[in-house]
Amino acid sequence: MKYVRIDQTGGPCWGVVKGDEVLTLRKPPYEDLDYDGGKLPLSQCKLLAPCEPTKIVCVGKNYVEHAKEMGAEPPGFPVLFMKGFNALNRPDGAVHAPEFVERLDYEGELAVVIRRRAKDVKEKDYADYVLGYTCLNDITARDVQRHDGQWTRGKSMDGFCPVGPWVTDEVDSAALKLVTRLNGKIVQQGNTEDFITPIPQIFEFITASMTLEPGDVIATGTPEGIGPMIPGDVVEVDIEGIGVLKTQVI
Numbered sequence: 115m116k117y118v119r120i121d122q123t124g125g126p127c128w129g130v131v132k133g134d135e136v137l138t139l140r141k142p143p144y145e146d147l148d149y150d151g152g153k154l155p156l157s158q159c160k161l162l163a164p165c166e167p168t169k170i171v172c173v174g175k176n177y178v179e180h181a182k183e184m185g186a187e188p189p190g191f192p193v194l195f196m197k198g199f200n201a202l203n204r205p206d207g208a209v210h211a212p213e214f215v216e217r218l219d220y221e222g223e224l225a226v227v228i229r230r231r232a233k234d235v236k237e238k239d240y241a242d243y244v245l246g247y248t249c250l251n252d253i254t255a256r257d258v259q260r261h262d263g264q265w266t267r268g269k270s271m272d273g274f275c276p277v278g279p280w281v282t283d284e285v286d287s288a289a290l291k292l293v294t295r296l297n298g299k300i301v302q303q304g305n306t307e308d309f310i311t312p313i314p315q316i317f318e319f320i321t322a323s324m325t326l327e328p329g330d331v332i333a334t335g336t337p338e339g340i341g342p343m344i345p346g347d348v349v350e351v352d353i354e355g356i357g358v359l360k361t362q363v364i
Contacts, residue, residue, distance in 0.1 A: 115130055115143070115147075115282065115283055115284070116130065116131035116246075116280045116281070116284070117129070117245065117246065117280055117281045118131055118159070118161055118164055118281075119162040119163065119164050119165075120136060120159040120161060120162060121159075121160040121161075127139070127152075128142050128143055129154070130147065130149075131280060134156050135153055135155060136155075136156050136159050137152070137153055138150050138151075138154065142166070143245065144229050144245065144328040145230070161204060161205045161278055161279050162204045162205075163202050163278055164227065164248055164277065164281045165248070165277055165329050165330075167199060167327075168329065169196060169199075170199070170201065170330070170333065171194060171196060171320055171324075171326070171331070172194065172196065172269070172332075172333040172335075173193065173194060173311065173316055173333065174189075174335065175188065175189055175193055175310070176192070176310050176311060176336075177304060177308055177309065177310065177335060177337045177338060178310060180335070180336055180338045180340070183339075183340065189310070191311070192315075192316055195266070195269060196266070196269075196270070197252070197269050197270050198266075200270065201253075201272065201273065201275035202277065203273040203275055204278060205278030205359055205360065206362075207276055207361060208361070208364045209362070210273065210345075210363070210364045211255060211271065211363075212255075212271065214258075215255040217255070217342050218254070218255060218256070218342060218344070219253070219254045219256045219340050219341060219343065220251055220253065220294060220296065220301070220302075220340065220341065220349045221252035221254060221336035221340050222250075222292055222302050222336055222337075222349075222352075222353075223249075223250045223252055223292075223334055223335060223336050224248075224249070224287065224306055224334045224356075225248050225249065225277060225331050225332065225333050226246075226287070226317075226331065226334065227244070227246055227248060227330075227331055228243060228244065228245060228326045228327065228328055228332070229243055229245040229328060230242075230328055231325060231328065232326040233325040233326075234321055234322060235321045236318055238314070241314075243326070244283070245281055246281035246282045246283040246284075247281065247283075247285055247287050247353075248278060248281045248282070248356060249351040249353050249356055249357065249358070250275065250276070250331070251275070251276045251359060251361055252269065252274075252333055253269075253271075253276070254268055254274070254340075256342070276359055277331065278357075278359050280357065282355070282357075285354075285356060287313055288307060288313070289307040290305065290354055290355060291304075291353070291354045292306070293352045293353075294339065294350065294351050294352070295349070295350040295352065296348075298348075301339050302336070302338070302339035304336075306334070309335065310335075317332070320332065343363045344363060345364055346363065346364075347362070348360060349363070
């Protein structure tokens with residue numbers, strides 16, 4: 115299945131993508147699929163972020179080469195940080211950094227969307243708690259991150275977390291190719307098989323400390339090749355089997 119959230123006159127609505135159409139749902143698809151009989155052309159739908167998180171939990175330095183480009187040794191355990199709900203941004207949306215930001219970076223990532231409440235989940239059981247997978251851009255005010263010495267402000271500015279275009283359960287998250295393009299040029303290439311900490315272990319590590327709720331998001335880390343964006347740039351996060359998340363910098 116491919117799950118989307120779309121902007122309708124009556125407010126946000128969940129749906130399932132079938133070919134070039136969206137079949138609308140009465141409620142989120144966490145427990146079951148409750149179709150309301152609506153059908154819309156996908157091309158005419160304004161897509162929203164396909165998640166409704168209470169929190170966005172991110173894993174830092176989860177690729178060896180990215181850790182090195184950040185001037186660090188690969189960590190021996192998942193390094194976690196959070197992005198605020200205010201950072202959530204839709205597919206094909208725009209991002210604008212405050213004027214004081216001197217360097218704005220892209221970070222293409224695979225994200226996991228949670229299906230049901232998860233606490234103390236063992237890695238062998240993690241799949242029971244996953245709605246599916248999607249693309250995420252962990253946009254970062256790099257100079258602010260370095261200045262502050264911790265990551266909250268530089269990672270959580272308004273619109274700094276585009277997610278989408280949809281969530282799918284039709285991929286094997288253990289071996290997915292990820293490509294990030296800046297104005298059509300490839301700037302990042304990675305594969306989830308190169309994670310330092312695989313997703314099942316990430317899941318167990320996180321839920322040992324905090325409860326994940328339906329709609330929450332786990333961002334699994336970015337490969338090497340991070341770099342700056344400026345107004346007018348278009349960045350695309352392209353993950354095989356999922357799709358392309360496009361964001362414009364304004």
